[in-house]
Amino acid sequence: MIPKPPVVPRAELHCHMEGAAPPSLVIQLAERYGVALDGLLDANGNYSWHDFTTFLKTYDVASALFRSPEDFTLLAETYFGMLAAEGAIYGEVFISPDHAVQSGLTYKAYMDAIGEGIMRANEATGIEGRMISTGVRHYGVKAVEMAALTTVNNPHPLLTGFGLAGDEREGHPSNYQKAFKIAQEAGLGLTAHAGEFGGPESVKGVLDFLHVTRIGHGVRSVEDPALVQRIVEEGVTLEVCPGSNIALGVYSNLRFHPVNILRQAGVKITLSSDDPPFFRTTLGHEYAETSRVFGWDRAIQKELTANAIKAAFCDDDTKARLFQQLEEATRDTN
Ligand code: ADE
Ligand code: ZN
Numbered sequence: 001m002i003p004k005p006p007v008v009p010r011a012e013l014h015c016h017m018e019g020a021a022p023p024s025l026v027i028q029l030a031e032r033y034g035v036a037l038d039g040l041l042d043a044n045g046n047y048s049w050h051d052f053t054t055f056l057k058t059y060d061v062a063s064a065l066f067r068s069p070e071d072f073t074l075l076a077e078t079y080f081g082m083l084a085a086e087g088a089i090y091g092e093v094f095i096s097p098d099h100a101v102q103s104g105l106t107y108k109a110y111m112d113a114i115g116e117g118i119m120r121a122n123e124a125t126g127i128e129g130r131m132i133s134t135g136v137r138h139y140g141v142k143a144v145e146m147a148a149l150t151t152v153n154n155p156h157p158l159l160t161g162f163g164l165a166g167d168e169r170e171g172h173p174s175n176y177q178k179a180f181k182i183a184q185e186a187g188l189g190l191t192a193h194a195g196e197f198g199g200p201e202s203v204k205g206v207l208d209f210l211h212v213t214r215i216g217h218g219v220r221s222v223e224d225p226a227l228v229q230r231i232v233e234e235g236v237t238l239e240v241c242p243g244s245n246i247a248l249g250v251y252s253n254l255r256f257h258p259v260n261i262l263r264q265a266g267v268k269i270t271l272s273s274d275d276p277p278f279f280r281t282t283l284g285h286e287y288a289e290t291s292r293v294f295g296w297d298r299a300i301q302k303e304l305t306a307n308a309i310k311a312a313f314c315d316d317d318t319k320a321r322l323f324q325q326l327e328e329a330t331r332d333t334n
Contacts, residue, residue, distance in 0.1 A: 007087040008301040009329050011308035011322070012272045012283045013191075014216055014239035016094045016165065017072075017114060017131075018063035019275025020079040023047060029065040047278045052197055052248050055278065056138070056167060063099045069113035072105075076117025076129075084125035086284035089305075089325050092130045092313060093118075094165060097150045098139055108154045115158045128322065130314050132161035132191065135179055138170045148179035152186035161189035161313035163216065164206070168198040173205030180210040189313030191216055191239065196250060200224035207236065214239055214311050219250070221267075222258040228265050237268040237311035242290060243281030244274035260294040270308040298333045302326065 023045050030037050040061055042048040047062065049055040066072055076093070083091045093114070100110035111131065118129035133151040135144030144164065151162055162183030164176055173192070180190060192210050195203040196217035203221045206212055207230070218238040221227045231238070242257050251257045263269045271286045273279070287301055296304075309322045 005298070005332050006329060007284070008287075008298050008333070009305055009326050010083075010086065010088040010283055010287055010301075011090040011270070011305045011312070012083060012088055013092050013214065013237075013270050013308050013311065014094070014241055014272035014274060015079070015091065015283075016059075016096075016134075016275050017075065017079070018066065018096070018099055019059060019278055020093070020273075021062055021066070021075055022078070022277050025075065025078065026062050026065055029067070029071060033065065033067060035065060046280065049278070052167070055248065055275075059275065059278065060099075060102065064102045066103050067105070069105065069109050069116075072103075072110055072113035073117040073120070076114040077120045078117075080118055080121030080127050080129050081125060083283060084121060084127040086282060088127060088283055090128045090309065090312060090314075090322050091283075092132055092161065094134045094163060095131050095159075096134050096136060096165070097147045098136050098143060107150050111154065111156050111159060115156055118158055128314065128318055129158065130161070130312070131156070131159045132163050132189070132313060133159060134163040134165040135176070137164055137166035137168060137176070137193070139166065141171065141175045141179075144176050144179045145182070148182040151188070152182055155186075159188075161191060162186075163190070164192040164210070165216070166193070168193055168196060168202050173202070173209045177209050180212075184211065189213065193217060195220040196245070196248075200227045203227060203231075207231075207234070213237065217241060217245070219245060219258050219262065222261055228262065228267060232266040235268065237270060237307060238262065239272050240269055241272045241274035241279075241286070243286055244279045247279035247281070254289060254293045259290060263300075268307045268311065269304060270311065271304055298330065302330045302333055 049058040097107040135147035191214040192206040193216035
């Protein structure tokens with residue numbers, strides 16, 4: 001039998017730290033802290049929510065069960081270890097000063113703890129990880145500005161970006177200009193969720209006012225051909241999370257998801273898992289399923305990972321090493 005080549009190395013740019021918490025870990029923490037789970041999980045042990053609003057609420061409740069630095073170190077180490085086991089060589093994770101406070105920690109203690117988990121996973125598997133601090137849009141403009149200030153006042157070598165998460169149906173992008181300017185002046189890479197529940201106007205707003213180089217989701221840009229053209233011309237990268245979009249009902253089936261149309265139009269596409277256990281997905285599942293449904297071969301999978309490395313918020317030396325790893329593992333595709 002001809003041995004199968006190893007999987008094409010993968011990279012993830014869009015995963016929320018607390019959203020990566022396996023239910024088993026949440027159950028363990030609830031027991032440790034004597035907290036009732038109160039419908040957080042369904043009878044099958046999966047997170048229980050039914051739309052975007054209840055998903056965001058469930059996310060906050062699960063997040064608040066992480067209380068000590070050790071809890072966050074374990075979460076980060078577990079997530080990055082799982083990512084590496086699926087063939088990933090790089091991952092960026094969204095962290096949130098607001099969720100640190102809800103857990104009873106200072107932002108610094110929370111970030112240091114997650115950084116420690118990333119370093120442990122790096123030592124064990126070689127995976128490179130970085131953190132992106134985020135403001136939560138539906139917590140309001142002042143909260144997002146405070147998140148930006150807290151972020152730039154507490155630097156960390158693995159914290160290399162700032163982003164906007166939360167409900168994009170609330171607050172015009174122009175309201176968050178000040179927060180993004182603070183982050184930009186500190187040299188952080190910029191990304192914002194848009195074009196997930198909002199249409200093309202929402203995407204145009206973050207491009208016009210927040211000067212992001214990447215967009216979280218961005219898939220509803222497909223509804224406006226001129227916007228797709230703009231995204232191609234400006235070289236903006238989309239952090240596409242197909243499983244998340246299907247779980248949240250943005251599209252009914254992967255076959256009807258616009259990721260392939262966007263790619264064919266010349267948009268720089270990357271794949272991510274967003275909040276993997278909430279959406280019953282993983283990065284490996286995203287690569288495998290899109291490849292199966294759209295007939296993407298190893299060369300296209302390599303292109304997705306190369307797009308992620310190019311758009312990553314890490315230094316050029318790290319990017320060069322990642323590109324080398326990608327090349328070495330995909331000689332068969334050249
Ligand atoms: N926070 C966690 N997951 C999110 C998502 N999919 N969209 C917006 N904010 C989020
Ligand atoms: Zn997200």
